[in-house]
Amino acid sequence: MYAARTTVAAAILLLTAGAGAAAEAPAGASSCTGCHAAGSGSAAMRALGGVAQTDIAEKMMAFKSGKLAATIMDRIAAGFSEDEIRAIAAWYAAQKP
């Protein structure tokens, strides 16, 4: 909990600081681009940079709860807490598209 809140704080700091490409991604975020790589992807596997935080977070929470049907994201979302999901979403929202 504490660590997750710190990473949220870090992500908000990053947002207010503007750029900062070297700022560390919150736990788990770097794995996402294995499928959702910048500058590529399809409608189903879209790049995450610059996507609204609420959009990413709500979809991940819906995958986690099973409200949104998925082939694989339900199994992945299940591995993250709500705080972790919000931190990851905030970080991607602050990245360049």
Add this chain to the structure above:
Amino acid sequence: MRATRRSFLKGAAATMLPLPAFAQGTGPRVVVIGGGFAGASAARFLKRADPKINVTLAEPNRTFTSCPFSNHVIIGLRDPGAQQFGYDKVAADGVTLAYAAVTAVDAQKRSVTLADGTALPYDRLVMAPGIDIDWKALPGYDMNAAEVIPHAWKAGEQTLLLRAQLEAMPDGGKVLMSAPATPVRCPTAIYERASLIAYYLKSKKPKSKLIILDAKDSFSQQRNFQNAWKELYPDHLEWVSLSQGGNVTAVEVATRTLVTDFDNFEADVANVIPPQKAAAIAQAAGVADRTGWCPVEPLGFESLLVPNIHVIGDAAMTGAMPKAAFAANAQAKVCATAIAALLRGAKPAEPRLINTCYSLVAPDYGISFAEVFKPANNMLVDVENSGGSSAVDAPPAVRRLEAEFAEGWFKTITREVFG
């Protein structure tokens, strides 16, 4: 040689440009050994984590040939060229490319020696050398034998040899595969390969049959694979488990015979997937233990045996993470972030990692396995109640979608690593 120097200069220029004059040449040095999914990712993400780090990627080949999707090449569904990637974009990120094999690692002096004698000093070393075939593990199966009975577990010539043999085989032939005990590179790909070979036989040489002789009684996504085999390939694929006598104990090359404890199996085409270990340079550097693999800690993949050396990808022994391209890329990114932290005197943060493995049981029938990992007890373990296989009762539409996502994954990951 000339191009090596050119790319070296290009890399040097790219690293110098954005730096203030006082910082020139004073940035920390990281050498990365191996330009596969793990090493090339690590090199690029080190530059991204901190452009001041001088990153050199040592890789003997100018072209990388991907193992993922090489099973499609084997059955003629994919052009071998679609598997190949160069390092131009990696160099453009400011990584210095040294197109040479590494012959020695001196952990005391923190220096890597290239085949031409060049010494590359490092503050941190990332080893991503991949696997070697363990040529001593299976009697009768040595490097010469592999020219007759391919392993095709390193993509390239071996992939094409197996393809040529399958193409030349008359209808009615018998194909044998032998599967080793784990750990090995991408164990699920064994069963993807078996599925796609069965698909090829069913559609092109329907009187032929594939038999898998396995040193195991169970494997990842077994229910999904076996259900699909029953449905799609009842006459073309037979799996012989360890307890059914599937353990191959020797190979007789002259007769293409695989020997088990109970029987001799003669093949028209044989594919031996032999036991493996971390590549020789990892053994020489002292980062591999008696298992042949390299134990690492879970925050930055630093070797548990030799300080300042990090091991990622197939050579590493991480706990629960399998040896697979997605995992290698995920490890590389965590490793790069951790090294950047260590070089500025900070402690690496606690990571989470994901692995996703897609397998095709037919070109339009995909299944997947996903896992989320966290550090515990100095290794990586699965996060509780997460991950798992595609639903066993998934409808055909989902199988088709997962086949599409498998191709989508290959496009995105190769773009992130090489594009």
